[in-house]
Amino acid sequence: MPSWKLENADEIRMEAPYTFYKPSDEIIDQLIPGETTVQLIFLIESDDPEALNAERMWVLMESVDEYGDYVGILDNTPFYIKDLKAGDQISFKKEHIIQYDTLDELDVDDPLAELIEKCNQKCFVSNHILKEGFKVGRLYREEGEYEDYSGWTMMSDEETQEYVDDSTNLQYVSIGVVLNLDDSFIHLLEEPFGSDFARDEVAGKYFSID
Structure with missing residues (x-):
């Protein structure tokens, strides 16, 4: 054999x-x-x-x-x-x-190949999502200094202030890593800088936060 x-x-x-x-x-x-x-x-x-x-x-x-x-x-x-x-x-x-x-x-x-290249851009994401099984409950986009940074930060929206204050609870990874866990927000990725969305858990949809 x-x-x-x-x-x-x-x-x-x-x-x-x-x-x-x-x-x-x-x-x-x-x-x-x-x-x-x-x-x-x-x-x-x-x-x-x-x-x-x-x-x-x-x-x-x-x-x-x-x-x-x-x-x-x-x-x-x-x-x-x-x-x-x-x-x-x-x-x-x-x-x-x-x-x-x-x-x-x-x-x-x-x-x-085009999809994978697009998903190689980086984002900040809470350990709630990466390690604890939470869905993406909040995501917002802001401009940053990193060349490979998409601008997106993704949170469960269940984090306490103490949790957020601990920098080890936030990871810098490719968007694809998050999408592999939860791709319910993929339609929002082309939204402009300044965008801010929250998830309606009942409807399972995202709405814009003004």
Whole structure:
């Protein structure tokens, strides 16, 4: 039995749709065997608790059949996986592909890549939301000095003054991290600086605070 198996990237994306990128099926269908390398996640099966659990490696796509089964050649030398070497044949499917590099420019842009890039902007968020399971109950946008700062601060609206005064209760993370937990406010992200919204818990909708 091999000491590795391929990670299903579709499952990762379902768990973290706003922070984990993998090419859409529409993009993958345009990739041409012989002119494309794709990156896959090779999970390492080991009894060693200190061993790395995966290696990301590139595979030269050689062919794909009518059933969506791909065959390629490993284009990396594994560092941790000992029963795999560069030049070995790898069988895989769409769900295993997490990145690609192709000689020809594709006809369309990938909306998934655009979404992830947008969600990479940073925000301040309360630990109520990140660590304690609260929904986003209040969010406001203000201009800041950081280049990657979206301007948004997100709170549960249940924080006490003592809680807010402790700076360790506020984290600086990508918007995507928060959206993975609660995306009910995603339609507000393009609102201008100075915007301030609160959540009506009964209706489950946000209203503007003037």
